[in-house]
Amino acid sequence: MIAPASAPDRATRQKPFTIAICGGGIAGLALAIGLLRHGVPFHLYESAHAFAEVGAGVGFGPNALRAMSLIDPRVREGYSKRATGNAHGDKRRVYFDFLAGMDCGVGKAGKKVATVWAGDVGNSTVHRAQFLDELVALVPGENVTFGKRVVEVEELEGRVRLHFADGGTAEASAAVGCDGVKSKLRHVVLGSDDGAAHPTFTGKYAYRGLIPMEKAVDLLGDELARNSIMWLGNHGHVLTFPIEQGATMNVVAIHTKRDGTWHDERWVFPVDRAQMQADFYAWGDSVSKILSLMQHPDLWALFDYPPAPTYCRGRTCLTGDAAHASTPHQGAGAGMALEDAFLLSSLLGAVRESSEIESAFCAFDKVRRPRTQRLVRTSREAGELYDLEAVGVRDDRGRLEADLGSRFGWIWEESLEGELVEALGLLGGRARLV
Ligand SMILES: Cc1cc2nc3c(=O)[nH]c(=O)nc-3n(C[C@H](O)[C@H](O)[C@H](O)COP(=O)(O)OP(=O)(O)OC[C@H]3O[C@@H](n4cnc5c(N)ncnc54)[C@H](O)[C@@H]3O)c2cc1C
CATH class of the missing domain: 3.30.9.30 (D-Amino Acid Oxidase; Chain A, domain 2)
Structure with a gap:
């Protein structure tokens, strides 16, 4: 079981490095909350002039709800205040x-x-803007700057320099791209010539x-x-x-x-x-x-996004849609962003000094890439299934039912603590495990 960082830990155990979070959607905010909990200094740069979400619903599976609790129990509590489920008859499960x-x-x-x-x-669901409000409430305003569109990340000796569309710059020990399906940081990691950099x-x-x-x-x-x-x-x-x-x-x-x-x-x-x-x-x-x-x-x-050969390069790493934007057909893209936030914030929490950040990014990439890319692939398949375009299923109710019955288990049943143990092992076994 993973020991949660208590509030006093947060104040007294600040790490000697700082993370630039680029993008303040679900991925960026969840990462910010996780880093706060692990005493990792960060600053979040958001291109818009305020945090905003679309006026629509989003559904979360059991894995996503567990990720919320692991990032910080207050995320799960905030979510639960706003969450809805099936309400009629015996459909709760x-x-x-x-x-x-x-x-x-x-x-x-x-x-x-x-x-x-x-x-x-x-099917646990929420209005996206209401969930975002709950996340925003957990992130100190002084850690956020709006109107900052990252256009380039320059790697310097032991740190990165962000370049913004307004001509400004900022430095940090490392950068995490949470900038969605039109990610600029994906170009930094993969290079614009790589086809996988483009949605x-x-x-x-x-x-x-x-x-x-x-x-x-x-x-x-x-x-x-x-x-x-x-x-x-x-x-x-x-x-x-x-x-x-x-x-x-x-x-x-x-x-x-x-x-x-x-x-x-x-x-x-x-x-x-x-x-x-x-x-x-x-x-x-x-x-x-x-x-x-x-x-x-x-x-x-x-x-x-096509499958990326890596989610990190040097001191830049990708999470959420920037790493693995997916179709919505298995209702799990935002849930995967929450899982990413749990793992990456925990890994950075286990890092002792700036020189170890690249290893943490590599461990994150190794553990998260197969699972999240499987989501992208199977999600496309699910679209063809629901739209009766999948070969052999369009007029075979039995096969369709069997496919639906076995399609979601691997998404919902993932051991997130197991992922962390594996990733910490890659990092050198520095776990705060009890
Ligand atoms: C129709 C539809 C339904 C969906 N339903 C579900 C569902 O039920 N369940 C589920 O789990 N997922 C669902 N998803 C997927 C989910 O919406 C995404 O996976 C999730 O919102 C991704 O969050 P993110 O923070 O990675 O990216 P985004 O939400 O795109 O956030 C990116 C943020 O970065 C900012 N930004 C962009 N570029 C820059 C830059 N260069 N510099 C600084 N900031 C920048 C943006 O302004 C934005 O705030 C659905 C998606 C769609 C399209």
Whole structure:
């Protein structure tokens, strides 16, 4: 078991080095909280003028909830205050009920295809902006500078110099790129000539929007509105789950782009409902009702990163989407960012001096890369499965059900403490284990 650092430890055991965190989304903030707990001085540089998250829901599996507790129990407590789960009937432990969203190879519209359970947790969900507020509350304001877009990281003798878009610079012992799917630090680590430095369009896009729960219940009934449901169909799927303590239904409607390419320089923009409804015109009654209620839908082009040969170079390391941006089809990208934050902050907490940081980054890379890249790969597969494009599954309900039943266990059941033991072993066995 890993000994949590107590509050007095934090004040008295400051490390003789400092970390520059580049980007303040879930990955960057969670890392900041972990570093605080381990007495590692840091400064976070965020390109925007304030912390911000999209007005949408996010779901977390049991692994992500454990990562929150391990980063700092206050993360889990803050999350729990805002979290929602399936609320109707006996669905508390259900991850998703999968139903046919149209008449298709796996059944008539409305037919149950499969149910996937997720231990005690079910589908634990939250409004992204509310979760971000809880994270922000744990990070001291003096450790953050806004309006600082990192454009380059220069490696100097024993330290790094960040260059910002506004012409300014800052120095630190090392830099961690938490700058998302358009990461600049990924270019620093891999080099811009490496194809893996560039995100790839995955051939699918998502419409996202929210619906007031009373309206959803009026049209769909309690069971379909208040629980997590995935509607499957030809070349698309629609998922809904409750957030904001059941006051709101979150909707994500995914569709395959017919030509498989993306040319618009925008990846996220508002769309009118008619466009969305045209994509789903052949779908059943329930999906049509859901789309008719979606408020202010946005379209998100779904990009992911090709497998990187490494997540670190010298004194620069990548975490979160900057390292392994994934499609959302297994609902685990942000959860992986939380796992990253636990492991990297613990490793840096075990480092005694600046010269050991590169070894900590290497240990992080070695332990985290296989798991997170497996997520990217299997997540794409899941999209093809839900959209009935996977060979042999599109008209075989039994095979689809079997695949769904075995798809999530490795994500949810990971031993995060085991990862830390392995990584500390690589670092030279300096563990604070009891
Ligand atoms: C439709 C959809 C649904 C999803 N649903 C789920 C889900 O249910 N469960 C789940 O676990 N995951 C989900 N994900 C994935 C999840 O959203 C991401 O994995 C997660 O938000 C990544 O967080 P991040 O902090 O790494 O990156 P980001 O959230 O992209 O944050 C990056 C931050 O860095 C800043 N920044 C960018 N460039 C720079 C720079 N050069 N210098 C300084 N700052 C910079 C940005 O302003 C931003 O604040 C979903 C994704 C999508 C698209």
